[in-house]
Amino acid sequence: MSLGLPEFGSRGSAEPGQGLWRFFQILGFVVLAHALFTSAIEWRAAYGAGLSIEGARAQVAQAERSAEEMRRSLQKHSGLLIATASVESSPERVLGDLHQVLPEGVSLVSLKIDFLPDATTRLDFGVIARNPQAYDRFLRALLKSPLFTDIKPGSESRPGLVRANVTAKHRKAGVAP
Amino acid sequence: MMNRWLGREAAAVLPWLGAAFLWFGVIAPMRADLQNRLVEQGRVRRDRVKADRLSREARSLRARVGEALGAACRSSADPAALRQRTVAATSGLSLAPFTLSVTGGPDAGAVIEAEGSRSAVQELLRRLGDPARGGFLRSTTIRDKGVRWSVSSTTGVLESFLDAIVPPGPSCSDLSDPGPAEAASEPAGVRSRPGTTQPRAPSGQRPGLVSVAPSPEPTPVPPLTLVAFLMSEGRSRVSVRVGDQVRVVGVGGQVDGWTCVSIDRDEGAVFTSPGKGRLVLKAAQ
Numbered sequence: 001m002s003l004g005l006p007e008f009g010s011r012g013s014a015e016p017g018q019g020l021w022r023f024f025q026i027l028g029f030v031v032l033a034h035a036l037f038t039s040a041i042e043w044r045a046a047y048g049a050g051l052s053i054e055g056a057r058a059q060v061a062q063a064e065r066s067a068e069e070m071r072r073s074l075q076k077h078s079g080l081l082i083a084t085a086s087v088e089s090s091p092e093r094v095l096g097d098l099h100q101v102l103p104e105g106v107s108l109v110s111l112k113i114d115f116l117p118d119a120t121t122r123l124d125f126g127v128i129a130r131n132p133q134a135y136d137r138f139l140r141a142l143l144k145s146p147l148f149t150d151i152k153p154g155s156e157s158r159p160g161l162v163r164a165n166v167t168a169k170h171r172k173a174g175v176a177p
Numbered sequence: 178m179m180n181r182w183l184g185r186e187a188a189a190v191l192p193w194l195g196a197a198f199l200w201f202g203v204i205a206p207m208r209a210d211l212q213n214r215l216v217e218q219g220r221v222r223r224d225r226v227k228a229d230r231l232s233r234e235a236r237s238l239r240a241r242v243g244e245a246l247g248a249a250c251r252s253s254a255d256p257a258a259l260r261q262r263t264v265a266a267t268s269g270l271s272l273a274p275f276t277l278s279v280t281g282g283p284d285a286g287a288v289i290e291a292e293g294s295r296s297a298v299q300e301l302l303r304r305l306g307d308p309a310r311g312g313f314l315r316s317t318t319i320r321d322k323g324v325r326w327s328v329s330s331t332t333g334v335l336e337s338f339l340d341a342i343v344p345p346g347p348s349c350s351d352l353s354d355p356g357p358a359e360a361a362s363e364p365a366g367v368r369s370r371p372g373t374t375q376p377r378a379p380s381g382q383r384p385g386l387v388s389v390a391p392s393p394e395p396t397p398v399p400p401l402t403l404v405a406f407l408m409s410e411g412r413s414r415v416s417v418r419v420g421d422q423v424r425v426v427g428v429g430g431q432v433d434g435w436t437c438v439s440i441d442r443d444e445g446a447v448f449t450s451p452g453k454g455r456l457v458l459k460a461a462q
Contacts, residue, residue, distance in 0.1 A: 021189045028192030035199035042207040049214045056221045063228035070235035079284075079333050080242055083313035087245035091302045091317050112318040119238060 078117035088172040089113070089121035097148070097170065098125065101141040105134035109163075113170075121170045123148075129162040142166070147173060245308070246335070252311025252349035254285035254334045257407055257425060261416050262312065262349075263287045263332070264404055265423050266304040270297040286315060286333045298326040311335050311349035401435060403458035406442050413440040417458065 074081060091113055098108055110126040129135035135156070142148050147170060154165035252262065259279045267275060272293040279287045291301060298319065306314040315331040335349075404416040404423055414427040415437070426437045435448040435456060445459035 018185070021185050025189035025192065028189060028196065032192040032196040032199070035196040035204065039199050039203045039207070042204050042211075046207050046210060046214070049211070049218075053214060053217055053221060056218070056225065060221060060225045060228050063225065063232050067228060067231035067235045070239060071231070074235065074238055074242065079313070079335070080246070081238075082315055082333060083249070083308060083335060084242045084245040086306050086314040087308055088241065090306055091314070091319065092299055095299070095319075108321065110318070110320045112316070113314075114316045115314060119241065 075117070081117050081119040082115045085115040085119045085121045088119075089115070089170045093172065094121070094123060094170050097145070098123075101138065101145050101148070102127075103134060103137040103141060105130035106138045122167065123170050124165065124167045126163065126165050129164070132158060132162055135162040135164060139166075142168065147171060249308035249335050250311050250349040251336060252334055254281060254336055256281040256285070257414070259285060259287055259334060260405070260407065261423050261425060262310065263289060263305070264416065266310070266312075267291070267301060270301055272297055272301065284333070285336075286331060288329070288331050290327070290329045292322070292325055292327040294324075295326050298328045302328065302330065305330055305332050308335055309349075400433060400453070401448060401456060401458060403446060406440070406446075413442075415440055415446040415458065417446070 091111075094113055095108075095111065098111070102108060106127055106129045108125060109128055112124040114122045114124075116122060127135070127138065129138060139151070139153060142151055148168045149171065150167075150169040152167045154167060156162055156164040252258070256279045259281070260277065263277055263279065270293060272291040275289070275291045277287060277289050279285075289301075289305065291298065293301070302314070302317060302319075304310060305312055312332050312334060315333050317328065317330045320327045400419070402418040404418050407414040407416060407425065412427055414425050414430075416423050416425045417432060418424075419433045424432045426432050428437055428440055430437050432448075434453070435450045437446060437448050439447045445457045448456040448458065450456070
């Protein structure tokens with residue numbers, strides 16, 4: 001029986017679903033906190049990666065500029081690279097290297113050496129082979145040699161003695177291709 | 178009652194909405210960006226590899242130039258000096274016929290055609306392409322003619338552009354002659370001197386051909402030996418060998434105590450010396 005006095009210590013009547021909503025709300029706050037935390041981590045990672053890419057891009061640009069400047073300074077004076085090629089692939093060295101790959105029955109009759117402005121050496125030489133087999137042996141030996149690249153067999157005259165022209169590039173042993 | 182319910186629902190849904198906004202509005206785009214950044218990183222990495230390769234190639238080329246031309250000396254592109262140097266490179270070599278054409282200007286050089294023994298031709302090429310003599314080869318053609326070889330070579334001059342790459346070195350002594358070691362290495366054993374010179378055109382930027390053929394050694398050996406007649410800018414000069422040096426003198430010039438008094442291709446170059454008398458150097462026929 002109520003005397004009109006407040007009922008301290010007594011619970012009001014609980015509305016249906018109130019606990020569920022409260023739980024839903026708390027869970028929402030947990031999810032929000034997780035989203036905030038994740039976005040902070042993502043932002044930090046993105047910021048770091050952005051800085052890293054910018055740094056790497058600047059380094060690449062610097063390296064490219066440096067290489068380009070060096071290349072230009074070398075190519076500015078084509079004589080310098082021609083001179084380098086002429087020292088590295090001197091006629092004496094080229095003749096020596098060619099004689100190393102000449103098999104029996106093949107002889108060198110002419111040799112044209114062009115020293116190019118990209119520090120490479122182009123050879124155009126004529127050979128006489130006793131027979132086609134000897135010429136084939138010569139070409140095989142030439143292809144195997146690391147000192148000759150870009151080998152292009154040219155005109156050949158047969159039968160009998162094989163007279164042929166071959167073009168190739170020569171590089172000094174130890175020089176990177 | 179209704180409002181109270183709505184407020185409670187809104188309060189419960191609001192954090193979910195905020196989380197959804199963060200997830201789809203911020204995190205998902207950032208993750209998508211991350212994919213783009215990975216692609217970008219891959220591209221930067223490839224560019225870096227390419228730049229490193231270019232840099233390595235340039236450094237390697239520079240090192241090759243430094244190694245090849247480390248012993249090089251700077252020489253003059255002056256046609257007269259170039260001619261003397263080229264003629265000096267034939268010293269002690271039995272080459273006949275020998276023709277020489279020199280060119281001045283920015284692409285200064287010489288065109289040499291000669292014929293001789295295999296060893297003489299190889300030695301000539303070695304000397305012409307020796308950077309320590311201030312020259313290099315642009316192209317060379319060698320033909321085997323049985324016992325003899327013929328050679329046609331185009332040379333260049335190592336000038337001031339060397340400074341761009343290799344540390345400043347000495348200037349070539351334009352008039353230096355091959356050393357005794359080189360002379361001794363000549364297997365022919367005969368030191369023929371180029372004695373006949375026939376300039377066909379005045380020497381300037383593009384002097385004409387000069388034929389130099391070996392001649393028998395004069396006996397006894399005079400103090401001066403004629404190497405070549407030179408014509409440059411209307412002035413006649415001669416290059417003469419004094420001991421191991423080749424010097425160029427004009428009329429009035431002095432060399433080893435001898436004064437040049439006249440130069441004429443037919444009459445010869447006349448030198449006088451107060452104590453030694455008169456010396457006429459003529460081109461050998």
